[in-house]
Amino acid sequence: MSESPFAQVGLTLYEKGYSPIPIMPGNKVPGLMVGDEWRMFKGWNEFCVERPSQFQINQWAKWPDAGVGIACGRGLICIDIDQEEIIEPLLAILPVSYVQKKGRKGISLFYQGNTDIIRSKNYRTPDRVGLVDLLAEGKQTVLPPSIHPDTGEPYYWWTDETLLDVGLAALTELPNDIGEQIGEVLRAFGYDPDGDRAPDPTGADHPDTVSSHTSNFFRKLNEDALARIDAWAPKLNLPKGRFLGRVYRAVAPWRASGSGRPMSRRSANLSISPGGIEDFGTGESFTALNVVMKTLQIPDSELDAAVQWLGGCLGYDFSPNITLTMGPKTLAMLAAREARERGEEPPVRSAIEEALTPPPHPEWHPTVIPGAVERPAGGDLTAYLNEPATEPATAPTEPAGELVGEVEASAPETALAPSMAELEALCLGIPGLVGELVEWMACSSSSPSRPCALGPALLWVGTIAGRHQAGPTDLRTNLNVVTLAPPGYGKDHARQALYRLATKTGLFRFMAPENFLSDSALRKTIEQNPVMMSMMDEFGGFIGKIMDRRAGAHQSNLRHMILQLFTTSNSVYTGAAAAQEQATPIHQPCFSIYGTTTPHDFWPSMSGRGVGDGFLPRWLVLPISGKPLLDQPVTQPYQPPDRIVEASRAVFKLSRRGANLPDMASQPVINPIVAEWGGDGFEAFKWYRQHFAKCSEEASEDSKVLWTRSIEIMLRIAHIVAIGINPERPMLTDDLVDWAGRLTELSTKSCIVEMKDRLASNDKQAEYLFVRRLIKEAGQAGITTVALKQQINGLFDNARYESIIKQLQDANQVHGRMATGPKGGRPAFRYFAAAAPQQR
Numbered sequence: 106m107s108e109s110p111f112a113q114v115g116l117t118l119y120e121k122g123y124s125p126i127p128i129m130p131g132n133k134v135p136g137l138m139v140g141d142e143w144r145m146f147k148g149w150n151e152f153c154v155e156r157p158s159q160f161q162i163n164q165w166a167k168w169p170d171a172g173v174g175i176a177c178g179r180g181l182i183c184i185d186i187d188q189e190e191i192i193e194p195l196l197a198i199l200p201v202s203y204v205q206k207k208g209r210k211g212i213s214l215f216y217q218g219n220t221d222i223i224r225s226k227n228y229r230t231p232d233r234v235g236l237v238d239l240l241a242e243g244k245q246t247v248l249p250p251s252i253h254p255d256t257g258e259p260y261y262w263w264t265d266e267t268l269l270d271v272g273l274a275a276l277t278e279l280p281n282d283i284g285e286q287i288g289e290v291l292r293a294f295g296y297d298p299d300g301d302r303a304p305d306p307t308g309a310d311h312p313d314t315v316s317s318h319t320s321n322f323f324r325k326l327n328e329d330a331l332a333r334i335d336a337w338a339p340k341l342n343l344p345k346g347r348f349l350g351r352v353y354r355a356v357a358p359w360r361a362s363g364s365g366r367p368m369s370r371r372s373a374n375l376s377i378s379p380g381g382i383e384d385f386g387t388g389e390s391f392t393a394l395n396v397v398m399k400t401l402q403i404p405d406s407e408l409d410a411a412v413q414w415l416g417g418c419l420g421y422d423f424s425p426n427i428t429l430t431m432g433p434k435t436l437a438m439l440a441a442r443e444a445r446e447r448g449e450e451p452p453v454r455s456a457i458e459e460a461l462t463p464p465p466h467p468e469w470h471p472t473v474i475p476g477a478v479e480r481p482a483g484g485d486l487t488a489y490l491n492e493p494a495t496e497p498a499t500a501p502t503e504p505a506g507e508l509v510g511e512v513e514a515s516a517p518e519t520a521l522a523p524s525m526a527e528l529e530a531l532c533l534g535i536p537g538l539v540g541e542l543v544e545w546m547a548c549s550s551s552s553p554s555r556p557c558a559l560g561p562a563l564l565w566v567g568t569i570a571g572r573h574q575a576g577p578t579d580l581r582t583n584l585n586v587v588t589l590a591p592p593g594y595g596k597d598h599a600r601q602a603l604y605r606l607a608t609k610t611g612l613f614r615f616m617a618p619e620n621f622l623s624d625s626a627l628r629k630t631i632e633q634n635p636v637m638m639s640m641m642d643e644f645g646g647f648i649g650k651i652m653d654r655r656a657g658a659h660q661s662n663l664r665h666m667i668l669q670l671f672t673t674s675n676s677v678y679t680g681a682a683a684a685q686e687q688a689t690p691i692h693q694p695c696f697s698i699y700g701t702t703t704p705h706d707f708w709p710s711m712s713g714r715g716v717g718d719g720f721l722p723r724w725l726v727l728p729i730s731g732k733p734l735l736d737q738p739v740t741q742p743y744q745p746p747d748r749i750v751e752a753s754r755a756v757f758k759l760s761r762r763g764a765n766l767p768d769m770a771s772q773p774v775i776n777p778i779v780a781e782w783g784g785d786g787f788e789a790f791k792w793y794r795q796h797f798a799k800c801s802e803e804a805s806e807d808s809k810v811l812w813t814r815s816i817e818i819m820l821r822i823a824h825i826v827a828i829g830i831n832p833e834r835p836m837l838t839d840d841l842v843d844w845a846g847r848l849t850e851l852s853t854k855s856c857i858v859e860m861k862d863r864l865a866s867n868d869k870q871a872e873y874l875f876v877r878r879l880i881k882e883a884g885q886a887g888i889t890t891v892a893l894k895q896q897i898n899g900l901f902d903n904a905r906y907e908s909i910i911k912q913l914q915d916a917n918q919v920h921g922r923m924a925t926g927p928k929g930g931r932p933a934f935r936y937f938a939a940a941a942p943q944q945r
Contacts, residue, residue, distance in 0.1 A: 107225075109166070109170050110250045110252070111128075112166040116268055116659065117269050118268060118269065123156075126174050127146070127165040127171040127172070127250075128171065128251055129145075129146075131170060131252070132245050134146070136415050136432070138168040138169075142662045150245075152176040152818070153242045154527070160524075160526055173247070174246055174248060174251070175246060176241030176245045177225075177243075177245060177246065178244075178246075179220065181215070181220070182211055182216045182241050183215050184199065184239060186212050189211065198286050199214065200279065202214035202264075203277065204264055204266050204268055206249055207261055207262075215268065215276055217278050217279070219274050220242045223239070223281060223879070225240055225241045226238075226287075227239075228587075229835075231934060236295075239287060247260060275572070282641075323392075323412075329378050330375075330392075331378075331393060334379070335348070337578060341401070343356065344356040345371075353377040354373040357374065357384050357399075359400065375396075375632050377393075377396070382396060393415060394411055413459075413650065414720065417679060429524075435483050438573065446460055457681070492920055525728075528556050528727065528728070532555035532559050537567055537755060537829035538749070538829030539562045540826075541748075542558065542606075543555050543558045543559055545745065546561065548741035549741040549743055552737065553592075553737055557590065557594065557598070560586035560588050560725070562639045563822060565603055565638070566582075566670075566756060566825050567607070567616060567697060569822070570610055570755050570832060571615075571768075572635065572695050574824070575776050577781060577782055577822040577837060580675065580817060580821055581821075582695060583671060583674045583694070583695045584818075587644055587725075587726055588699075588700075588727045588924050589707055590644070595732045599716045600642070603640065604640075611754075613783060615634070616640070618630065619639060620639075624659055624661060624797040625664040627663060627666055634768060635694045635768050635770040637695075637696055638697040641699070642702075643702060644707065645700040645703065646706065648700075648710040649709075652664065667696075676693070678691040683748075689770070692769070692771065693773050702755060704728070708860075716810055716811070716860065721856060722815075725818055725822070727851075736787050748909040756832045760778060768932065775843075778833070778834075778835070780824055780827055780835040781835060782826075784838045786839050789842035789846070793819060797850075808861075808862070811853050815849050820841070820842075823837050824837060837849065876909045877919065880894060880913075885927075890938055893936065910936075917939055918938065918939055
């Protein structure tokens with residue numbers, strides 16, 4: 106198979122500093138490949154202000170037949186001249202462009218300029234004949250060697266130099282008033298400044314984001330509606346509606362009578378005529394779209410529903426160019442209205458169900474993790490099980506100076522750590538209540554972090570549905586999550602946001618204490634309420650207490666109790682009797698923990714015991730790295746939005762089938778709601794079960810145990826998200842299972858890496874790993890002897906230090922040499938970590 110146009114030039118364009126984007130084959134619009142089919146790429150214009158990631162470029166290059174376009178903005182401007190006769194007059198006033206391309210007609214010229222001042226503009230005649238398009242921020246244009254959909258031939262460069270050769274800074278610069286200069290030239294060709302039109306997505310190489318959302322589309326829609334009032338106004342069934350000649354008169358049902366009259370006695374003051382729409386009772390004017398939305402009670406957030414209804418009445422065909430979405434609430438409302446028109450009685454939805462219905466989400470599909478084995482469609486395991494061991498992920502590793510090539514084959518193997526970009530991508534666009542919680546908690550902070558919000562969101566939904574929901578394999582919704590983030594990452598924001606939500610929903614009884622001093626304290630808490638979640642800050646300290654071999658019985662037993670509560674959530678926890686305490690059975694305990702701490706505090710506390718006895722494998726670990734975003738605009742309210750509050754109450758009540766009785770530890774839930782497999786969900790489950798088993802077989806002996814609970818964690822996560830979508834009938838689809846599988850795999854792989862770097866079985870090994878970690882974290886700059894000893898800060902004496910350095914050098918894990926620092930200066934002896942062969 107030949108390389109796609111994007112695969113041929115996308116990476117080169119990216120390396121030149123541009124923002125290449127994938128184009129649908131046989132089209133001129135940006136597209137996404139979902140499964141085996143192409144779909145419109147909503148939101149592509151974000152790349153006009155921010156470049157795609159390297160990961161996205163690599164993924165797009167894998168899509169067969171993907172064309173290549175370039176997002177304008179960030180200083181890049183393209184002037185696209187549609188008419189041949191206009192080229193010469195415009196070239197006379199334009200600076201020389203050394204980079205030009207051609208398609209079917211005209212020519213496109215590339216420049217640099219101030220895109221904060223030079224804005225996109227479409228120059229057209231009053232008859233909507235395209236003359237010139239000035240493409241800046243918010244626009245894109247198709248590049249060679251993409252195939253032109255009309256000619257079937259590739260676009261081609263018209264100049265010797267191309268964007269593949271010339272960076273943005275080398276392009277000719279446009280003056281800030283270039284838009285006005287172009288307009289003056291085009292007056293001679295029929296251009297009217299008042300007749301600007303949006304580009305036609307079927308005829309331009311650079312359609313706008315979504316044509317249905319341009320002001321010109323709405324203008325045309327309303328004009329067509331006034332020209333054909335008979336096609337839509339009678340279908341609204343407005344009170345007292347009738348034609349008086351060409352004017353349709355009716356009562357405006359969305360407002361009350363100014364004189365207090367009932368509907369039957371009100372005057373038909375709403376006038377819909379070819380000249381406009383006016384309510385004579387209030388003096389207000391409306392568009393046809395306004396009338397449709399008010400009459401059908403369509404909220405502003407679902408404007409596209411009104412567009413589709415009105416456009417459908419007028420015979421619009423949205424399928425080729427316009428992507429519209431309607432939320433389930435609006436679909437149900439329109440269906441109910443149609444049922445009433447047929448004389449049928451539509452089913453009544455409760456207020457709880459209405460509150461649960463989320464706003465429309467963009468098309469959601471699990472994010473692909475680089476290097477991760479892709480599940481074949483249909484769940485066919487034959488080829489997968491017979492293939493050789495896969496290569497590890499190609500996520501970037503921490504640099505290790507200039508000694509990579511000197512590493513000997515005997516160097517120890519290390520797994521590749523998943524990147525922060527992978528985790529961020531998995532936290533985007535999650536459907537249902539979990540996704541809504543993530544967005545609210547992240548975007549209500551000036552230091553937003555979706556990965557920090559994911560754990561609380563999962564635990565909240567899993568807890569308020571606890572005991573009353575069972576997965577298809579009878580797993581329950583309790584889950585343990587720990588978020589590992591550097592200091593100053595705002596880990597406390599999501600936790601405090603969840604406390605506010607628990608208070609506002611009246612469900613604070615599900616919030617357990619933030620710490621437990623003994624197993625007895627935890628047991629008494631669960632006996633009082635078997636469904637609870639505890640959010641612990643400085644979680645590394647808690648782990649250190651319960652993992653310490655010198656800990657007392659109360660703290661040591663606390664670790665065993667947490668283990669047993671996790672595994673007995675679908676049965677009964679009996680525990681152990683004490684001299685002064687009787688062992689009371691706790692049926693179906695649903696106890697979850699969300700912990701936040703730093704990697705430096707967590708991993709030294711998580712001793713080898715935590716891996717060997719299965720404590721660590723029962724946790725979803727979310728590793729966060731890099732610098733936090735600071736001083737970002739807050740786009741969500743501080744207090745929980747009413748919709749999230751009502752949706753949370755709906756999950757709580759619908760999971761209990763409307764009952765509001767408190768959960769009792771002494772009584773089991775006999776008939777929980779059992780989730781179903783949806784689509785190819787069961788096939789995805791079987792595939793991941795085999796995949797994780799294969800990962801365990803290929804892992805080193807000390808890492809095998811980390812894969813033992815991966816399939817269980819995956820199913821719990823997918824089930825919780827499914828409950829947030831529909832608590833009455835949760836379905837584990839293949840998309841949900843794929844997403845949960847990738848998140849779980851990311852967690853497990855990060856644990857493998859950190860375990861090898863930080864986890865020690867004794868004090869001497871801990872010191873050894875500590876020194877190795879300090880050298881590794883120094884990266885390409887290396888670390889001097891003085892700086893290394895300063896960071897050790899007297900934790901052990903100089904003899905022990907020299908012994909550790911010698912062991913590291915003998916094992917080819919570190920190398921020392923004379924080198925300058927990152928800012929130059931006098932060379933000094935520095936230690937560098939050596940890269941090593943990698944394994945799964």
